[in-house]
Amino acid sequence: MSTASFRLCAFEMMTPVHQSPGLWRHPDSRIAEFDRLSYWADLARTAEDGGFSAIFLADILGLYDVYGAGVEATVRGGVQWPLLDPFTAVSAMAAATDRVGFGVTASVTYEQPYLLARTLASLDHFTHGRIGWNIVTSYQDSAARNLGLQEQIPHDERYDRADEYLDAIYRQFEGSVEPGAILADADAGVFADPARVHPVGADGPHVKLPGVTLAHPGPQGTPFLFQAGGSPRGRRFAQEHAEAVFYIGPTTSHVRRFVEQTRAELAEAGRPADAIQVFAMVTVVVDETDEQARQRLEDYRRYVDVEGALALFGGWTGMDLSGLDPDAPLEHVENETSRTALAAFTTQSPDREWTVREVAEFVSIGGRGPVIVGSPQTVADELQRWQAETGVDGFNVCAAVRPADLERFADLVTPELRRRGVLAEPAAGRTLRENLTGAGPRLPEDHRGAGFRHGTDTIVTEVAP
Amino acid sequence: MSTASFRLCAFEMMTPVHQSPGLWRHPDSRIAEFDRLSYWADLARTAEDGGFSAIFLADILGLYDVYGAGVEATVRGGVQWPLLDPFTAVSAMAAATDRVGFGVTASVTYEQPYLLARTLASLDHFTHGRIGWNIVTSYQDSAARNLGLQEQIPHDERYDRADEYLDAIYRQFEGSVEPGAILADADAGVFADPARVHPVGADGPHVKLPGVTLAHPGPQGTPFLFQAGGSPRGRRFAQEHAEAVFYIGPTTSHVRRFVEQTRAELAEAGRPADAIQVFAMVTVVVDETDEQARQRLEDYRRYVDVEGALALFGGWTGMDLSGLDPDAPLEHVENETSRTALAAFTTQSPDREWTVREVAEFVSIGGRGPVIVGSPQTVADELQRWQAETGVDGFNVCAAVRPADLERFADLVTPELRRRGVLAEPAAGRTLRENLTGAGPRLPEDHRGAGFRHGTDTIVTEVAP
Numbered sequence: 001m002s003t004a005s006f007r008l009c010a011f012e013m014m015t016p017v018h019q020s021p022g023l024w025r026h027p028d029s030r031i032a033e034f035d036r037l038s039y040w041a042d043l044a045r046t047a048e049d050g051g052f053s054a055i056f057l058a059d060i061l062g063l064y065d066v067y068g069a070g071v072e073a074t075v076r077g078g079v080q081w082p083l084l085d086p087f088t089a090v091s092a093m094a095a096a097t098d099r100v101g102f103g104v105t106a107s108v109t110y111e112q113p114y115l116l117a118r119t120l121a122s123l124d125h126f127t128h129g130r131i132g133w134n135i136v137t138s139y140q141d142s143a144a145r146n147l148g149l150q151e152q153i154p155h156d157e158r159y160d161r162a163d164e165y166l167d168a169i170y171r172q173f174e175g176s177v178e179p180g181a182i183l184a185d186a187d188a189g190v191f192a193d194p195a196r197v198h199p200v201g202a203d204g205p206h207v208k209l210p211g212v213t214l215a216h217p218g219p220q221g222t223p224f225l226f227q228a229g230g231s232p233r234g235r236r237f238a239q240e241h242a243e244a245v246f247y248i249g250p251t252t253s254h255v256r257r258f259v260e261q262t263r264a265e266l267a268e269a270g271r272p273a274d275a276i277q278v279f280a281m282v283t284v285v286v287d288e289t290d291e292q293a294r295q296r297l298e299d300y301r302r303y304v305d306v307e308g309a310l311a312l313f314g315g316w317t318g319m320d321l322s323g324l325d326p327d328a329p330l331e332h333v334e335n336e337t338s339r340t341a342l343a344a345f346t347t348q349s350p351d352r353e354w355t356v357r358e359v360a361e362f363v364s365i366g367g368r369g370p371v372i373v374g375s376p377q378t379v380a381d382e383l384q385r386w387q388a389e390t391g392v393d394g395f396n397v398c399a400a401v402r403p404a405d406l407e408r409f410a411d412l413v414t415p416e417l418r419r420r421g422v423l424a425e426p427a428a429g430r431t432l433r434e435n436l437t438g439a440g441p442r443l444p445e446d447h448r449g450a451g452f453r454h455g456t457d458t459i460v461t462e463v464a465p
Numbered sequence: 466m467s468t469a470s471f472r473l474c475a476f477e478m479m480t481p482v483h484q485s486p487g488l489w490r491h492p493d494s495r496i497a498e499f500d501r502l503s504y505w506a507d508l509a510r511t512a513e514d515g516g517f518s519a520i521f522l523a524d525i526l527g528l529y530d531v532y533g534a535g536v537e538a539t540v541r542g543g544v545q546w547p548l549l550d551p552f553t554a555v556s557a558m559a560a561a562t563d564r565v566g567f568g569v570t571a572s573v574t575y576e577q578p579y580l581l582a583r584t585l586a587s588l589d590h591f592t593h594g595r596i597g598w599n600i601v602t603s604y605q606d607s608a609a610r611n612l613g614l615q616e617q618i619p620h621d622e623r624y625d626r627a628d629e630y631l632d633a634i635y636r637q638f639e640g641s642v643e644p645g646a647i648l649a650d651a652d653a654g655v656f657a658d659p660a661r662v663h664p665v666g667a668d669g670p671h672v673k674l675p676g677v678t679l680a681h682p683g684p685q686g687t688p689f690l691f692q693a694g695g696s697p698r699g700r701r702f703a704q705e706h707a708e709a710v711f712y713i714g715p716t717t718s719h720v721r722r723f724v725e726q727t728r729a730e731l732a733e734a735g736r737p738a739d740a741i742q743v744f745a746m747v748t749v750v751v752d753e754t755d756e757q758a759r760q761r762l763e764d765y766r767r768y769v770d771v772e773g774a775l776a777l778f779g780g781w782t783g784m785d786l787s788g789l790d791p792d793a794p795l796e797h798v799e800n801e802t803s804r805t806a807l808a809a810f811t812t813q814s815p816d817r818e819w820t821v822r823e824v825a826e827f828v829s830i831g832g833r834g835p836v837i838v839g840s841p842q843t844v845a846d847e848l849q850r851w852q853a854e855t856g857v858d859g860f861n862v863c864a865a866v867r868p869a870d871l872e873r874f875a876d877l878v879t880p881e882l883r884r885r886g887v888l889a890e891p892a893a894g895r896t897l898r899e900n901l902t903g904a905g906p907r908l909p910e911d912h913r914g915a916g917f918r919h920g921t922d923t924i925v926t927e928v929a930p
Contacts, residue, residue, distance in 0.1 A: 014587075016649075016656050025651035032649040035590040035681070037556055061580070063677050071659070071677055078656030082647070082681040084587040085580075091502055091557035092591070112575060114611045115526070115550075122479075122549040125500040126557070146579045146665075146676045182547070184481075184497040186490035189770065191481050191497075191543030194536070200611075211611045212528050212536055216500070216547040305654065 005424040006387045007394030007436065009103065009279055010047045010406055011246075013058040014040070014086055016078030019283065019367035020400040021312055022305025024078055028404040035084060037092050043403050044093035047100050050410025051418065051425040053435055054101035054132060055093070056226070056246070056396060057086035061110060062142030064315030067307070068322035074315075077308030087119055094127040099425075101432035103132035103226045108165040109158060110138060110147045113202075114209055117172040124218025129431030129441055132224035135241065137162050137234075140315070159233045161206045166241050168202040170449035172213035173222040176200050178454050182216050192216070198454055221442045222449050224432045235262075239269040240448055244277040244436065246396050248369045250347050255280045255390040263391075271446060277393035277436060280386065283366030283400055286412050290374045297373050300365060300400055309360040312367070317345050326357040365400050376416040383413075384422060394424075470889040471852045472859030472901065474568065474744055475512045475871055476711075478523040479505070479551055481543030484748065484832035485865040486777055487770025489543055493869040500549060502557050508868050509558035512565050515875025516883065516890040518900055519566035519597060520558070521691070521711070521861060522551035526575060527607030529780030532772070533787035539780075542773030552584055559592040564890075566897035568597035568691045573630040574623060575603060575612045578667075579674055582637040589683025594896030594906055597689035600706065602627050602699075605780070624698045626671045631706050633667040635914035637678035638687040641665050643919050647681050657681070663919055686907045687914050689897045700727075704734040705913055709742040709901065711861050713834045715812050720745045720855040728856075736911060742858035742901060745851065748831030748865055751877050755839045762838050765830060765865055774825040777832070782810050791822040830865050841881040848878075849887060859889075 016024045016031055024031045033039040047055050063081050064074045074081050086104050093102065102123070106116055124131045137158040138144075144153075153161065181196035202209035227234075227242035238245050245262065249255040255278075263273040285300070287293040310321050319338060324330070330342075330353070343350040346362060365371055372382045383395060399405035417423035426435035434441050443449045481489045481496055489496045498504040512520050528546050529539045539546050551569050558567065567588070571581055589596045602623040603609075609618075618626065646661035667674040692699075692707035703710050710727065714720040720743075728738040750765065752758040775786050784803060789795070795807075795818070808815040811827055830836055837847045848860060864870035882888035891900035899906050908914045 022654070024649070024656065025654060027651075029651075035587075035683075037560055037591040041560065061679070063679075065676075071662075075657045075659045075662045075677070076655050078649075081677075082642075082657070082679065083583075084590065084680050085584045087553060088584060088587040088591060089556055091554055092560040093556075095502055095506065095557040095560060110577060110580065112612050115575065118548070119550045119553060122500075122553040125549065126502040126553060142676055146674050147577050148673065177547075184489070184543075186492075186494075189487070189490060190541055191489060192540045192547070194540045197536075197540045208613070209611050211530075211607055212540070212546075214526070214528075214547065215549050218500075 004387060005422045006383070006392065007053045007279075007424045008051060009394060009396045010043075010052050010055045011058065011281060011396040011398040012043065012055055013080065014084040014089065015080045015082065017080060017308060018058070018402070019369075019398050020300075020365045021077055021079055021308030022303045022364070023300060023401050025303045026300065026401045029401050030404070031402040037089065039403075040089045040093050041096040043406065044097045044100060046403060046407050046410050048097045050406070050414045051423050052100055052397075053394070053424075053426045054103050054432060056103040056134065057105060058134075059083070059086055059105035059136070060140060060143065061107060061138055062140040062146060064311045065142050066314030066318055066320050067311040069320060073307040073311040077305045077311060079308045079311045087123070090123050090131070091126050094130060098428045099435070101130040101132055101224070101426065101435065102127065103134050105134040105136055107136050107138040108162045109153065110143070113165050113168045113172070113207055114214065117169055118214040120223050121173070121215035121218050124220055124223050129219030129433070131218070131220070132226050132432050134226040134228065135162070135166070136228075155231065156233050159237045162237060163240065164204040164206045166449075167204070167452070168200065168207040168209050170222060170452040171200045171202050171209070173217045174443065174449055175452040175454050176213040177216045219441050220431050220433050224436060235265065238276065239265050239271065242276050243433070244279060244393075246279050246281060248281045248367065250368065250370055252386055252389040254347055255386070255392060259391045275444070275446070279394045279396045280390065280392045281369040281396040281398055282383070282386070283369060283371045283398040284379055284409055284413065285371060285373045285400060285405060286376060286379050286408050288375065288412070290378050293374045293378070297365070297371070304361070304364040306357065306360040306364070309364040310356070313359060313363050317341055321356050321359060324356050327355050330354045330356060330359070366398055369398065376412040379413045380416045380420060380422075383417070384420075468885070468887060469852060470887045471848070471857065472744075472889045473515070473517045474859060474861045475508075475517050475520045476523065476746060476861040476863040477508065477520055478545065479549040479554065480545045480547065482545060482773060482777075483523065483867070484834075484863050485765075485830045486542055486544055486773030487768045487829070488765060488866050490768045491765065491866045494866050495869070496867040502554065504868075505554045505558050506561040508871065509562045509565060511868060511872050511875050513562045515871070515879045516888050517565055517862075518859070518889070518891045519568050519897060521568040521599065522570060523599075524548070524551055524570035524601070525605060525608065526572060526603055527605040527611060529776045530607050531779030531783055531785050532776040534785060538772040538776040542770045542776060544773045544776045552588070555588050555596070556591050559595065563893045564900070566595040566597055566689070566891065566900065567592065568599050568689075570599040570601055572601050572603040573627045574618065575608070578630050578633045578637070578672055579679065582634055583679040585688045586638070586680035586683050589685055589688050594684030594898070596683070596685070597691050597897050599691040599693065600627070600631070601693075620696065621698050624702045627702060628705065629669040629671045631914075632669075632917070633665065633672040633674050635687060635917040636665045636667050636674070638682045639908065639914055640917040640919050641678040642681045684906050685896050685898050689901060700730065703741065704730050704736065707741050708898070709744060709858075711744050711746060713746040713832065715833060715835055717851055717854040719812055720851070720857060724856045740909070740911070744859045744861040745855065745857045746832075746834040746861045746863055747848070747851070748834060748836045748863040749844055749874055749878065750836060750838045750865060750870060751841060751844050751873050753840065753877070755843050758839045758843070762830070762836070769826070769829040771822065771825040771829070774829040775821070778824060778828050782806055786821050786824060789821050792820050795819045795821060795824070831863055834863065841877040844878045845881040845885060845887075848882070849885075
């Protein structure tokens with residue numbers, strides 16, 4: 001078995017149900033406290049003590065409204081609703097920790113690039129460089145309707161806009177305020193050197209941003225860039241921009257294929273094959289022994305919320321499985337399109353027969369990803385096997401019962417991983433980028449964003465006024 | 466002398482220069498640490514220990530670029546640039562305190578109402594109801610250009626949009642999720658009761674928001690509403706919406722006139738004459754004795770940044786005083802429009818002659834507002850006199866050297882105010898609205914926003930789908 005080391009992220013969302021509908025009802029769950037700041041400060045300490053490199057905060061901007069053509073199951077089940085603003089909790093989580101990073105989701109479709117850059121820069125300062133940005137383009141019609149669009153922008157156009165948006169972000173973080181521009185020199189009377197502060201100068205069809213950025217960049221310049229996107233256009237976007245991607249695949253062969261594809265495509269895009277780290281999602285249910293862990297998972301299954309699972313499934317796939325006999329074969333996915341969609345979603349054969357209940361069970365604990373169940377030794381074995389067989393750089397660990405499963409991971413699995421010397425842990429006093437990549441705090445020279453630095457061979461001087 | 470009590474807010478901004486250009490260079494200043502979280506957590510504790518009801522965080526969304534037709538003096542002097550995102554610091558400040566509130570500025574012109582409601586709700590939860598929103602419509606062309614508008618929306622139209630925006634906010638905080646809708650009832654399997662969750666149903670010309678709000682409202686429902694706007698249209702907006710307004714007037718007679726006008730206009734608008742609290746801005750320089758305080762102010766004057774003051778003045782008035790002899794009479798404001806504008810800004814006679822240096826000195830310590838200088842007894846006397854002569858409900862206290870002047874206020878003035886029994890202090894375990902108004906945590910029944918509650922005689926049922 002490989003002894004290559006890997007990194008851990010905690011996959012979280014500021015809402016009652018993230019990936020496991022109904023498990024907020026388990027007696028061990030404290031997630032009903034998700035609207036208290038202490039919940040998130042405690043979680044940050046748990047992740048930091050457990051050797052996690054970052055806490056990844058997912059986000060969406062609408063309610064799941066496909067199942068039953070409404071939001072009833074979503075609301076009743078607390079299925080990613082209510083959902084708090086992840087940016088608002090970070091400073092308190094940062095104040096409670098000094099090593100763990102924060103990957104925060106923000107949409108390039110709905111956030112102003114001038115304001116988002118300031119929000120990210122502020123948090124990069126306040127966390128001493130521990131901020132990552134999970135770049136999303138937002139896929140829900142229900143979000144579009146509430147955010148000033150009649151319907152969402154077509155998928156590929158969203159990514160074209162996103163490229164331009166990212167360049168406006170790089171111009172702000174890499175080009176507008178040079179490193180060393182902030183002097184705070186009281187004797188000379190110079191807070192910042194105007195010769196080293198430049199107009200952003202973005203003037204594209206989608207993003208016009210002529211002025212100077214609002215906040216000086218933090219220790220990382222551009223915050224560490226996460227992305228998750230499986231479509232060809234989404235992958236091309238990731239190859240241009242991402243430093244880490246998240247992937248959900250149910251088996252090691254799926255994940256290995258994704259990792260290999262990522263490495264090959266990076267080479268084509270002219271970036272080093274290891275320029276993007278891949279984190280695979282896993283849900284971990286651990287207990288003292290394998291048997292106890294299996295019993296724990298069985299116990300969890302008693303709390304599954306079938307309608308909540310179908311609300312989640314509907315939101316993810318667009319398929320409404322309401323009003324059907326839960327145990328009859330799924331007839332209305334017998335048409336070709338639906339069968340293909342279900343096969344793609346489950347990554348199982350199009351010939352497989354499904355009942356509604358089976359679909360709900362498929363997504364009900366740990367969403368689409370694998371569930372690793374066992375003793376600390378078994379879980380460590382499995383994580384090492386996954387790493388060896390897929391070549392991933394780390395795992396995005398998801399808790400079913402929250403935060404209990406994360407706490408148990410930190411208490412039971414982390415010591416075993418440390419004993420084996422396979423856990424790459426973050427160090428205090430270093431930025432998220434340094435901790436994840438082992439290189440410097442700023443974007444590497446061969447990253448697209450580095451081309452916007454002032455004085456480089458540069459797009460900035462081309463278009464700045 | 467009156468012994469009526471009054472409240473205190475600390476007037477702050479997450480930037481090197483707020484109202485006193487150049488004073489970041491004073492040896493007592495620590496404001497160069499404005500990009501560290503510890504600075505703001507310390508400040509929150511100082512304000513709380515000093516009996517302040519709230520910390521008011523000002524904000525703008527562009528650089529001052531009128532003086533010299535550029536941003537050089539702004540950048541060199543750190544004049545409200547760099548400027549961090551006030552929302553990002555609140556949770557850490559809240560975690561360090563348990564009584565003081567936070568008034569955070571956000572623009573209805575540039576923030577999506579669906580997302581802003583979520584940000585405010587999240588912070589209202591995390592602070593246990595200590596959030597206030599300072600509603601601004603944003604007045605800078607430099608902001609408009611960087612936020613997708615070719616120029617800013619005309620002033621009155623901004624306020625018409627703002628009315629509609631506020632109604633969409635009330636629909637979210639008062640109408641979309643009824644109090645008691647969140648059950649987290651594990652036995653019944655109901656996280657939230659769908660019968661008590663409703664579509665927002667905003668369908669105006671400017672704001673369309675059909676869906677359910679993203680986050681359940683916090684303890685206050687609608688966060689406490691601050692506003693500052695001196696124009697007739699701005700005042701009409703305040704009369705409809707605000708629960709507290711900030712005013713800057715250089716003399717008690719100016720402030721008294723504003724307070725009287727506010728009370729009279731409220732009565733016309735059908736709200737109680739005390740429905741809006743007025744906070745007057747004061748800059749306080751205190752020391753052990755009157756003489757020491759006067760010397761301190763003289764010392765401060767040595768650090769004034771004349772160009773920075775003119776950059777601030779240019780941004781506020783649109784008048785560019787660059788390239789002139791600092792000590793010659795101001796010839797280019799000899800035309801009628803400029804003379805009127807300067808007189809309006811300084812609230813001094815249109816016949817007064819000004820030099821550039823005098824204008825800079827006028828704004829250089831404490832902006833346009835009064836500076837109260839003296840021993841703790843003198844400052845307390847002056848605050849009581851201002852309160853008695855103007856009828857204000859409180860003061861928005863501004864520090865010249867930051868945070869030293871706020872710390873000295875808390876150390877020296879607060880004990881004197883407490884001794885006199887005139888300081889109305891916030892209590893722990895109560896919301897900002899309860900602490901400021903003495904009434905309940907939610908908007909009062911006669912507030913426009915209360916009309917959007919479900920089951921009231923309501924605009925919600927008219928338009929919701």
